[in-house]
Amino acid sequence: MAKANGGRLLCSTLENLGVKHVFGLPGSQNIEFFEALRQSSLRTVLANHELAAAFMANGYYRASGRVGVLTTIPGPGFAYTVAAVAEASLDSSAILYIANKPPDVAGKKFNRQSIDQRAILGPLVRSIVEVDHTSDIVSGVREAFRATTAGEPGPVMLHLDPRAVSGGVGEEADTAPVVEPRQPEPAQVEQAIDLLKASRRTVFFVGQGANGGAKELLELAELLQSPVIATRSARGVLPENHALSLTFVSSETAARGFNLLLERTSLVVAIGCKFSQNGTYGFRLRIPQEKLIHVDASREVLNANYPAKLAIHADAPAFLHALLRAAEVLKSRKSEWSVEELASYQESGACYDNEPEPSVHGVHPATPAGFFAMLRRVLPAESCLVTDSGSHQVLTGRHYRAHAARGLVTPADFQSMGFGLPSAIGAKLAQPDKPVVALIGDGGLHISAMEIVTAVREQIPLTVIVFNDGFLGQIRLQQFSRFGRSHATDLLTPDLALLAESMGANYLYFDGDSENILRDVVTSRSVTLVEVRVGDSSAIQVDRAKGLIRHTARRALKGSILGWMKPKRRG
Ligand SMILES: Cc1ncc(C[n+]2csc(CCOP(=O)(O)OP(=O)(O)O)c2C)c(N)n1
Secondary structure: OOEEEHHHHHHHHHHHOOOOEEEEOOOHHHHHHHHHHHOOOOEEEEOOOHHHHHHHHHHHHHHHOOOEEEEEOOOHHHHHOHHHHHHHHHHOOOEEEEEEOOOOOOOOOOOOOOOOHHHHHOOOOOEEEEEOOHHHHHHHHHHHHHHHHOOOOOEEEEEEOHHHHHOOEEEOOOOOOOOOOOOOOHHHHHHHHHHHHHOOOEEEEEOHHHHHHHHHHHHHHHHHOOOEEEOHHHOOOOOOOOOOEEOOOOOHHHHHHHHHHHHHOOEEEEEOOOOOOHHHOOOOOOOOHHHEEEEEOOOOOOOOOOOOOEEEEOOHHHHHHHHHOOHHHHHOOOOOOOHHHHHHHHHHHOOOOOOOOOEEOOOOOOOHHHHHHHHHHHOOOOOEEEEOOOHHHHHHHHHOOOOOOOOEEOOOOOOOOOOHHHHHHHHHHHOOOOOEEEEEEHHHHHHHOOHHHHHHHOOOOEEEEEEEOOEOHHHHHHHHHHHOOOOOOEOOOOOHHHHHHHOOOEEEEOOOOOHHHHHHHHOOOOEEEEEEEEEOOHHHHHHHHHHHHHHHHHHHHHHHHHHHHOOOOOO
């Protein structure tokens, strides 16, 4: 095997594992690594700060299922990544984070940039792999790569002493894959087949882990004529315009509809989902143990929140594949779901609670439903829509339908603002042939706008749609509902045309004539900022008035009760 220096070893090990991109920022502690990156086949994607670089790595994974690789300096660069690493942890996103260690001088205190990085990221990562010597680089990278994808995917920190890169030589890596798909136990597959054969009303409930098995899932759902319900991270795994795809919108009404459907269901096959709080509408879904088969690549997920009659420790695609081998046997089984039953669930499952929605300029009707119907007309089926956290995200969940696996990427259980734009950059690099659109609020733009410069500099085609309402919209609406007033949610949004121009991006103000232009924009090679004006509807004004009345009444009531409780003065 060839000998190489530490930087080259790091790069060649990543290359051998199929890595194509490294997201991050250089500093004096990792210039040797960046010099090796310069000479490698890996594309270094420079972000404006490490938080954005980490979101890029997350978007890269979420859009492709391939590990996102991130690197930063220790200290401040490291600290900037924390929110995004937490997001990746709760989103189950495989990120290999090559974090340089602070440079400590042996026997001395008060070292520069020296914080306890292990203690800070320890609770957020799947594992920490220490690499202190050049000779550990190959095995360390391979171990970290394995740990990030084995079981439930998640971030892993490769804690790297810069001296391992700058000094010494070691042997280059072998090229064997580090993770083989986890196959289900044949006896458990048999049990699952028996349960499926006996079931007349099966429902598939699938999460992000199933995204890699979209083709098999389609085949199986059609074979069994059984509906598929996806969590938010798996929307589109069965295209949401397929007759068997039942959309589950996160709402009280949808949860009720789902539970009614479950009452009529004889078997729920849950695949690649962890039954998280967000994925189950606050654990309100009622899935009895005797009806549940749960398949997941992570043991920790099985029986955690929803105990299963049959818990199968396996990768989703491997399990689906195993079931398809029994297609002949399963084919004979007749599904009893009627078209009407599924349609009736579709109505309630896609129903959102009666919350007021904003008006949206430039579409007809001027509502979120009108906007997302337009967006669906404009976007090719295979497109990937990436949102930020906020009201626009809630509206996307309600009104947008993903027509491809990994076609909708949104922050899942951590909900960081600032996620959308950089994640979309990562998603585009992972799926360069597919249109990628970021949909964010103006608050999210304030956090992440400079990454538009990254897209322009790196020549990454991207459409960034901004719902411009001038406010931290979601929180303002919550304040209205509760108090009838808002506080600290007003924004001063810059002139977006000028902003786009100054960053070298194109600009489109969305109005009644823009649909066809947007259709061209999303498939073009350009970076375009699209401004969509969003405003208060009459429903919001009514809600605000009601909130004010409720709040005033609450205070008055509280005042009178307190007055009544005060000790009466004598004489
Ligand atoms: C880092 C972070 N800070 C604060 C929040 C709380 N938060 C959730 S939504 C939201 C408002 C988002 O406003 P904007 O980006 O304009 O989107 P909109 O709600 O208007 O669609 C805030 C402040 C958060 N989720 N993440």
